Amino acid sequence: MPKNVDLGFYNGDYPAWGLEKEFESFEVESRYFPSKVGGAPAWLDLQNLPLSTKLTCPHCSQQLVFLLQVYAPGSGARAFHRTIFVFICSNGSCWNKKSETVEDGSKVGLPVLVLRSQLSRENRFYPAEPPEERPGWRTDIVPQKFGTLCPVCGCRGDKSCGRCRQVSYCSQSHQKLDWKKGHKQECTENGKYGGPHTRVGFPEGLLEIEEEPEKDEKQNDIEDYKHLIDPTMEVEEAISEGVSEEEWNQVESGQTNDKASEKFNSRVRRAPQQIIRYQRSGEPLLCTFTVQLPQIPPCSKCGGQRSFEFQVMPQILCVLGLGLELQEAVDWGSIYIYTCNKDCDIEGYVEEFAAVLDFDKTNLPVMPQPEA
Ligand SMILES: [Zn+2]
Ligand SMILES: [Zn+2]
Ligand SMILES: [Zn+2]
Ligand SMILES: [Zn+2]
Structure with a gap:
């Protein structure tokens, strides 16, 4: 049985949600094995960094931008340290044509790249003991020791x-x-x-991981939508039951036909500021049923099966200022990330699999409201 779902929250400045940075700058550096969003990647393997040609968008050929990384050790010794990195193209037009099929019938890849890196406990970069939480500790553990980085x-x-x-x-x-x-x-x-x-990069923050809260009895779940559709129910009544006016308007205009987005929204409502959902070997939370997730290809390294590991939620688009209101905005319902089940042996960084689903256009996502 997979464990519960863990959620990732942004720890950084984002006034619209009442968020303020609550971490020291050293905490986002490689030697602390951070899970983080934006800024520059905190590389795990400090030497074998991906080639810049790997980090280019298949649509516009621009450099991809670092989105986030999740530190998620595996169960075996060879993945004592393990980090999954996600890069995206920040060019909105590449998201509009992300599933473009070119003339010869082949598909152009997504404007997303997922990389896995891992190390055993004894490795040539980090001490075997956990890092000490002070700014001056082992500031020599940096990738610059092994090569040059683009400033x-x-x-x-x-x-x-x-x-x-x-x-x-x-x-x-x-x-x-x-x-x-x-x-x-x-x-x-x-x-x-x-x-x-x-510098290029999204606003930097730590990614704080917490277990998903239980369903709040006061909140609506799928059943509750039944009486949302009850025409005798008044707007005030609906709002007092925890439905936002915006949602009510969607319900009123009959936009409740995609069951997946209903489930998605009711699940997200438990913790509206979640920016990732993590459940290794668990089930992705689908944002639509109108389009299906693609067949998941086997691991490019060992040929073994890949499983779901986490999904990047659309809420992160707000935090990173990726302007949903723009016509050519970067946009997704979720990015679903699948990784090798076996944490197979690798050197440096290997590519894992990402799939992107959009919301059914008639079912817009519930976005968190500013904190009171
Ligand atoms: Zn691009
Ligand atoms: Zn650069
Ligand atoms: Zn010069
Ligand atoms: Zn593998």
């Missing part, structure tokens, strides 16, 4: 600046950004690099 995004930087040779970037586009924002002024043969002059 703009924190990913592998293999392309050094041809003139000064003081800095390396992941790609020409990040080099250009940094150049325009300040490197231009300092780039001389004997110059010193004083950047980063700009």
Whole structure:
């Protein structure tokens, strides 16, 4: 039996939900094995970072942006440390055509990349004992010890600046950004690099994991929708039963035909600010029944089966300012992530599988309201 569902919440500044950053900067660094959102990735394997060509969008070829990482040790010794990383394209138009089929009938990949990295307890990067919670502890445990990082995004930087040779970037586009924002002024043969002059990345936060709360008796579940549809029920009455006016309007306009989104919404209502749902080998919470999840391909490394591990909820789009109101916004109902059952042996980072489902257009998601 899979365990209960764990939920991930954003610990960072997000005034619209009344959230304030409650962590020290050192806590998001590799040596503390964080689960985190935005900013730069806290690489687990510090040496074999993914190539920048791996981190490009299959649609627009731009560098993908780090979305989040979940630290989720496996059960066996070889995955004593284990982190799943998710990168996305931040270009809204790539999300509109994400399931595009090109002329030869092949499908263009999603603008999402999932990577798994893992290490045994005894490894060449980290001590076998847990980290000490103080800022000065082992500040030498950084990927810069093993190679150069792009100052703009924190990913592998293999392309050094041809003139000064003081800095390396992941790609020409990040080099250009940094150049325009300040490197231009300092780039001389004997110059010193004083950047980063700009950074790409979503607003940084820790990902706090908590068990999903039990169903609150006062809240509505699928059964309760039956009397929501009862035309004799007044708006005030519905609201006093815990239904928001917005939902009521959806009910009134007859938009309750997708049972999956009803279930999705009633489940989300237990903790509306959840940004991931984690249940390794559990069941994904579907946001629609009109489209099905694709066949899950076997592990690219060992050929073994993959299982559901977690899903990225649409609420994170608000936190990261990915503007749902824009016409070409980055958008999803959920990103479903499937990983190798066996935590098979790997070196560095291997790709795992992601599927994306959208809401049925007539059933818009329930979004958390600002805290009173
Ligand atoms: Zn793209
Ligand atoms: Zn970069
Ligand atoms: Zn330079
Ligand atoms: Zn495998």
